[in-house]
Amino acid sequence: MPELPDIAAYITALEKRVLAQPIQRVRLANVFLLRTVEPPLASVEGRKVRELRRIGKRIAIGVEGDLWLVLHLMIAGRLHWRAIGAKLGGRQNLAAFDFPHGSLVLTEAGAKRRASLHVVGSEADLRTIDPGGIEIFCSDLNAFRAALTKENRTLKRALTDPRLVSGIGNAYSDEILHAARMSPVSLTP
DSSP states (O other): OOOHHHHHHHHHHHHHHHBTOBOOEEEESOGGGBOOOSSOGGGGTTOBEEEEEEETTEEEEEETTTEEEEEEOTTTEEEEEESTTOOOOSSSEEEEEEETTEEEEEEEOSSSOOOEEEEESSHHHHHHHOOOOBOTTTOOHHHHHHHHTSSOOBHHHHHHOTTTBTTOOHHHHHHHHHHTTOOTTOBOO
């Protein structure tokens, strides 16, 4: 599952390709990917990308007019940069976002189709998607300690709870605990 470092890498790669570029067209191969109806998906077409940001394990693409596309890749979702007008054939291709210099294609392996796309119409609506966990690179030791000790649970569950810590999932929690030489089943103090 893409987690904080993976999402940050996606955003860095996307900035070079889509920032200040207009979304010419959005094509859905699977309508179940889209989880919102207002504002309509077509409302982002023709608008330039003005910002990219990470919200937990989601990628938020801000376009002119304070509209946001929010992609949650879940377990098996991936983004691929392809030639302009890339075809959406095949079971894995879920959507394509066409730009002047290429298409950003969202794929998902497997049959469960957990990836999602939300379109939100304001910064305030965008904040409602954020589970609220602390940003580990922007917090100090006291904030991190307070987040982990908010509830009595195992260290692993505390690290992977998006309401406590933003962007950390199963894989990176294991790496963090291994590096710290701590047991994942230890309880938070």
